Amino acid sequence: MSKRSALRPDLFAGQRRESKLDRLGDPLIALNKYIDFAALAAEVDRVAPRPDSAQGGRPPYPTETMVRILVVKRLHNLSDEQVEFQLNDRLSFQRFCGLQHSATIPDRTTVWTFENRIGADAAKAVFKAVQVQLQKRGYIARCGQIIDATLVPAPRQHIDKDDKAALEKGEEPDWTPAQKRQRDTDASWTKKHGTSHFGYKLSASVDAKHKLIRKIETGTASEHDSQHFDAALDAGNTGSKVYADRGYPSQAREAALKARGFTPMIQRKAQRYRALSERQKERNRRIATVRARVEHVFGSIAQMGGKLLRTIGHARADFAMTMMAVCYNLKRLTHLESVRSTGT
Numbered sequence: 407m408s409k410r411s412a413l414r415p416d417l418f419a420g421q422r423r424e425s426k427l428d429r430l431g432d433p434l435i436a437l438n439k440y441i442d443f444a445a446l447a448a449e450v451d452r453v454a455p456r457p458d459s460a461q462g463g464r465p466p467y468p469t470e471t472m473v474r475i476l477v478v479k480r481l482h483n484l485s486d487e488q489v490e491f492q493l494n495d496r497l498s499f500q501r502f503c504g505l506q507h508s509a510t511i512p513d514r515t516t517v518w519t520f521e522n523r524i525g526a527d528a529a530k531a532v533f534k535a536v537q538v539q540l541q542k543r544g545y546i547a548r549c550g551q552i553i554d555a556t557l558v559p560a561p562r563q564h565i566d567k568d569d570k571a572a573l574e575k576g577e578e579p580d581w582t583p584a585q586k587r588q589r590d591t592d593a594s595w596t597k598k599h600g601t602s603h604f605g606y607k608l609s610a611s612v613d614a615k616h617k618l619i620r621k622i623e624t625g626t627a628s629e630h631d632s633q634h635f636d637a638a639l640d641a642g643n644t645g646s647k648v649y650a651d652r653g654y655p656s657q658a659r660e661a662a663l664k665a666r667g668f669t670p671m672i673q674r675k676a677q678r679y680r681a682l683s684e685r686q687k688e689r690n691r692r693i694a695t696v697r698a699r700v701e702h703v704f705g706s707i708a709q710m711g712g713k714l715l716r717t718i719g720h721a722r723a724d725f726a727m728t729m730m731a732v733c734y735n736l737k738r739l740t741h742l743e744s745v746r747s748t749g750t
Contacts, residue, residue, distance in 0.1 A: 420497075427498060434502035436740040437477070442539060446532050447473050453531040454524040467512055472520045473532070474503045475512060480726070480733040483711025486514035526721060529728035533622070536735050540618060545742060547613040547620050550647030550671070551640050552700040553654070554612075555631040556707075558727055560593045560605035560715045592720035594628035603627055605715065608727045609634035612700045613643055618738055619703065619731045624724045635659065647671045649697045652690075673697070707734050 428435065447470035456466060478499055479489045493499050493511050500506040512520075540546075569579035581589060595604050607629055611621040623637040631653045639648070648668050652675040660670040671693050674686045682690070707713060707730055715726050 423497060424501065427501075432498050432501075433740065434478075434498055436744070437736055438502065440543070440739055440743050441536075441736055443470050443474055445539070446470075446535050449531040449535040450524055450528045454528040457523075467516065467520075468504075471503055471505070472512070472517075475517060476521065476729060477733055477736065478502060479517070480729045481710050481737065483714065485716055486517045489517050490514045521722075521725065526724040526728060529725045529732070533728055533732050533735075536732055537620070540735065540739060543739070543743070545616050545618060545739070547618070547640055547643040548615040548645055550614045550645035550649060550669075550696075551611045551620065551643045552614055552649040552697050553609065553635060553638050554651060554697070554700040554704070555607050555609040555634060555653075556704040556713070557596070557598065557603050557627055558606045558608050558713045558715060558723070558730075559603060560590055560717070560723065562604045563590055563593070565589070588718065590718045592626060593723070594626040596627040606720070606723045606727065607631070607634070608730065609638045610700070610703065610731065611638045611640040611643075612703050613640070614645065614647070614649065614696055614699060616738070616742060617699055617703055618735055622728065622731050624720075624727045626720070632656065632659075641666075649693055649700075651697060671696070703734065706737070707731075710734070710737070 447468070450473060451469050456469075475489060475493070478484070478492075479486075482492075484492060490511075490513050493503065493505060497506065500511075505511050565579075569581070572579045593605050595602060597603070605627050607625050607627050609623045609625070609631065610619045612618065613620055620640040620643065621638050623634040625634060635650070635654055646667060646669045648663055648670055650672045652673045655672050655675050660672065663670045673690045673693050674682055676682045710730070710733060713730070715723055717723055717726055
């Protein structure tokens, strides 16, 4: 007598799995529901149009498909190699990117080539296009803004003293072409709470109402947070209050904000031989209750597979950090729309 088994061959097993994914709540389906990816692809083609190719050869993948792949890649912080594997392996990725019935799937080289072709300018155009869609859904920047920065680590560089001295003089070390491709001379070192960090910095303005990223500025890790303040300031927020931590206080900055109609809510910092008064400490605590919301944003980005960059050079880092902000906003939008639909 043969043993019974729960395994059951079924010609429609693939369709049943798709139906079950829908019942379980595929988060990528929510992105499909709320985001117009065709509009995002149109912005990419406007900023970085496809080059004319000679007749013949393999036709390109649709821009919308490639934009969706970039979103999947950044939502999970995948390498190009892992993107290729997951697109072949995961049904949810195939459905989201429109590849479930395709005999061909983009490989790692195709993804890498597309990223480098469109560049940071196209990524910023996508970021702005997402802002337009957020506003159309009623998520305007309200209740003031919070400005802060987060460190984005890059692969650490091991450069000897002679090469480092040459770089400091503005000279090019005696590196082979292969070594040059693996040396990130744009990223820099900094210390935070006694720990050394190597990489870049992402500054963002987050609206206090919806916790959506409204403006960003990128730089290297050694650049002080305050250097990005003016570039990250969002003039479109309907609220006048600007929240920031102790790294941003400046009489000149507060005067400039007031002249532009903003209300500075920047935490005070104790000076040498001059401690904060109880009134200043209480003010800092009040600001901290609102300012803490920006930490939720950076924490959510870190949960998307981590913030580690897998790129070399500031241009590619700028692209990656911009896509981080884009994908955070997409993820946040699905949450806001879910709350709106359920009324919770």
